[in-house]
Amino acid sequence: MRAPARVWIGAALVGCALLAMPFALAYAGTAWVRIANFAILYVMLALGLNIVVGFAGLLDLGYIAFYAVGAYVYALLASPQFNLHLPFWIILPIGAAVAALFGVLLGTPTLKLRGDYLAIVTLGFGEIIRIFLNNLSRPVNITNGPQGIAGIDPFSFGAFSFAKPETFLGLNFSGPVKYYYLLLALAIGVIVVNIRLQNSRIGRAWEAIREDETAARAMGIDTTRLKLLAFAMGASFGGLAGGMFSAMQAFISPESFVLVESIMVVSMVVLGGMGHIWGVVVGAVLLSFVPEILRWTVAPMQEALFGRQLIEPEVIRMLIFGLALVLVMLFRPAGLLPSAVRKRELAASGEAPLVDARL
């Protein structure tokens, strides 16, 4: 299959826009570059979760636990906590591998569970990890408990550090801008891996499991192995993102890995279009940016309209956010950019006509 020329031109334009983006954002303030970085981080997380939820059809509400595992692995191996300072290109793969191991750990006892039951167990798993991180400070101090770990090393290659600003060809590369490019490269890698997995023997087997597990087994698909593989693959992307998060923030604590974060990532996948890679990317970018934009616009708007703050920005932000989610689910139940398969699924199960044409 050869892509037509306009696809290539489109891709080139998007590529240029993505490359120029941090400088445009830096105009508005470094905070916006950071927000963009988090958006990319969430793209990676959402794509990882999409393997579990979108491809294999296993609802995982504790996904943030793998992000936490990756973040803590990085923090413990590159901070004053144990006085270890391993280079990032060694720790990131370790973090991904440890997260994958935790994925299998979660997957094994839940193999026979489906739907709601699986969701509840994974939700519990996410909380267990967080509570462990909170309490592993006694009797031996491993995670430093709720105080978290500070002074985490940034990524660096010899003298080149991602934390220090630099001027190159007359352009000012601040720390966040450098991370932006690294994140972008990693995210593109994650997208490629996702696309290739989806259109492969493994991806088809996941699809078969999602559609009808009994029939999948009768066709000789080892559902146990493939479900564990989905959990492990998804978790490893979470772990990778977690390591990046640690290095960018230089400080982590269990508070960053609460249930709401898991729900946020699930929302990104569902809102964007479960099982559809580009849909999930759009979902993650939207859900990362829109709340921030609201944060910056809600307060001035109220000042202008009423002369004072009637409702706290945080409250109104969540209000609008919730409303937007409800509207999307009403009018586009398969997501903003749904996959063809998912559209058929919803049409077949009769979930779609929530809003009937006759109304």
Add this chain to the structure above:
Amino acid sequence: MSALLEAKALGKRFGGVQALGDVSFAIERGQIYGLIGPNGAGKTTLFNLLTGIYAPDKGSFRFDGRDISGLAPDRIAAAGIARTFQNIRLFANLSALENVMIGRHVRTHAGVLGAVLRTKRTLLEEKDIERRALELLDYVGIRARANDAAGNLPYGDQRRLEVARALATEPQLLALDEPAAGMNPTERQALGALVKRVRGDGVTILLIEHDVRLVMNVCDRVLVLDYGERLAEGPPAEVQRDPRVIEAYLGAPRAA
């Protein structure tokens, strides 16, 4: 040459109900072997034992010289027994082609690494999977619908697709669970022809069927079950005349 499938004293109990007790039979290579009996006779239980949905409580069966009783369904499929479902279980939202391609899973090898790196071997295998799947769609006569969602196909085509998907696993034994259910006489005839053709191409067939006429027309041998027991076994013409079989289907002459 020994039998392809040899069952010895298979038994299965659900709570207080002996669904199947001490059933023995053998299927020779190249046969179309029928399994009939009134409702509740244990046909489906036997079928589920042979395809790994249940493990037998008693007895065992050998397939191709190997004891595979009690293995999981995916292992049974890997060993060479493929099945279709009474109440069609296609991957309804995937295309017909994808359904058959999934059937190729068990005979192909590409893993995560191969898929991600798109190695030459994976690409070749992928091409081969698609080619073979299209051939199979052609074989059962629905190639024109390759890109339609399986769930949107007409009923008869869905049955055919299930056969194509099962054949994609390269079975030695194809087990069909009431394939003619819900079909009209023309469709039944076409199905009978398809079954014979599959056998002609070297696949042994186990056919559970309600429709006695179809069984009598296509089967080489028939096993009749009643109340979980083997009632009769032999060529259809012989079985048809067996007074016990007639009694099981029509009731005892005196009671009538």
